[in-house]
Amino acid sequence: MNKELLDLYTDYLLSSFGATTATGLSELMKGEISHDEITRLLRSECATGKQLWLYVKPYVRTIESEAGVLIIDDSIEEKEYTDENEIICWHWDHCKNRNVKGINFVSALYHSREVSLPVGFEIVAKTEHYIDEKTGRAKRRSPVTKNEMARTLIRQAVANQLLFRYILADIWFAATDTMNLIKLELKKEFIFALKENRKVALSQEDKLNGRYQRIDTLDMPDNSTRLVFLEGVSFPLLLVKQLFTNEDDSTGLRYLVSSDLSLDFDPATTIFQKRWKVELYHRSLKQNAALAKSPTRTVTTQTNHFFASLCAFIKLERLTLATKRNHYALKASLYIRALRSAFDELISLKSALSQPIPA
Numbered sequence: 001m002n003k004e005l006l007d008l009y010t011d012y013l014l015s016s017f018g019a020t021t022a023t024g025l026s027e028l029m030k031g032e033i034s035h036d037e038i039t040r041l042l043r044s045e046c047a048t049g050k051q052l053w054l055y056v057k058p059y060v061r062t063i064e065s066e067a068g069v070l071i072i073d074d075s076i077e078e079k080e081y082t083d084e085n086e087i088i089c090w091h092w093d094h095c096k097n098r099n100v101k102g103i104n105f106v107s108a109l110y111h112s113r114e115v116s117l118p119v120g121f122e123i124v125a126k127t128e129h130y131i132d133e134k135t136g137r138a139k140r141r142s143p144v145t146k147n148e149m150a151r152t153l154i155r156q157a158v159a160n161q162l163l164f165r166y167i168l169a170d171i172w173f174a175a176t177d178t179m180n181l182i183k184l185e186l187k188k189e190f191i192f193a194l195k196e197n198r199k200v201a202l203s204q205e206d207k208l209n210g211r212y213q214r215i216d217t218l219d220m221p222d223n224s225t226r227l228v229f230l231e232g233v234s235f236p237l238l239l240v241k242q243l244f245t246n247e248d249d250s251t252g253l254r255y256l257v258s259s260d261l262s263l264d265f266d267p268a269t270t271i272f273q274k275r276w277k278v279e280l281y282h283r284s285l286k287q288n289a290a291l292a293k294s295p296t297r298t299v300t301t302q303t304n305h306f307f308a309s310l311c312a313f314i315k316l317e318r319l320t321l322a323t324k325r326n327h328y329a330l331k332a333s334l335y336i337r338a339l340r341s342a343f344d345e346l347i348s349l350k351s352a353l354s355q356p357i358p359a
Helices: 003-015 022-028 035-043 047-063 146-158 174-184 204-208 265-273 276-288 298-323 327-354
Strands: 069-078 089-093 098-112 115-123 128-131 138-141 164-167 189-194 198-200 226-232 239-243 251-258
Touching: 003 022, 003 035, 003 226, 003 298, 003 327, 022 035, 035 298, 047 098, 047 115, 069 146, 098 138, 098 146, 098 276, 098 298, 115 146, 115 239, 115 276, 138 189, 146 174, 146 265, 164 265, 174 189, 174 251, 189 265, 198 204, 198 298, 226 265, 251 265, 276 298, 276 327, 298 327
Parallel strands: 069 164, 164 189
Antiparallel strands: 069 098, 089 098, 098 115, 128 138, 189 251, 198 226, 226 239, 239 251
């Protein structure tokens, strides 16, 4: 990608409050940048996680620390009215408990010193067509699972020599293969949320004899920990049972599992709380970096617009660090300036109302 043009395009994504188009940027630049130049940027070779790392690496190196964490999660940007293709297709949304049409992406988010930066991504591409045996309907599927994508992102973060000890993820990424990779091969630690129906053994002997039970049936006090053995994982784990309170004062139970047996309840839950940063990242990426605002139609242009939105998010995070204002305050400032400019222009145009109507 043309770096100067990418920089301009990401500025456009951050300063725009409506649809972001090649024509719109060209008009904004008063024709100094042509529509075709922007189109060529979006039609260049599909950006990958490697390009993202090269873009973000200089900024990561300034904030990374041993206390940093790597957070793995996925999200869906709905594109209800965009034509279906390999990446704009139907995905199961766990939050809405139904299928939605859009882009499903898996991110590796690095959080350190109160700064969050995406350091890797994978877009779910459903390139395989098949017939659903139950319904007889034609469907799409990806040849690579999201857990496989997560393991690729984790390996790449380690290969990039990113400083962190813990990897955090929600229940959807708590696969035994991922746990074994992190602890045994990569020599890192993890704290994952677990579904309440996951089964554990309470001793090595129980594990050897196949005596497992659901974690929600364990006689375990709230806000406590105990040693357990998970099927398919050769090393013992620390199970955490956490009673938490929501913003509406309702309560819920969360089960966490950690490979670091030196932790107890407070540090384990405090570290895992940092996983919430990925939810803030998803929200800001969609609301402030124009992720959904492009009318691009092809896999290549949609992928490159997605990549540009990630770069725009990184720019916002850097601005937050420099100005001490959060993403939403920064966008509000831009909006007020834009509104002021539009208001002044309208006042100027209204001066024509005082002129006599031409005969």
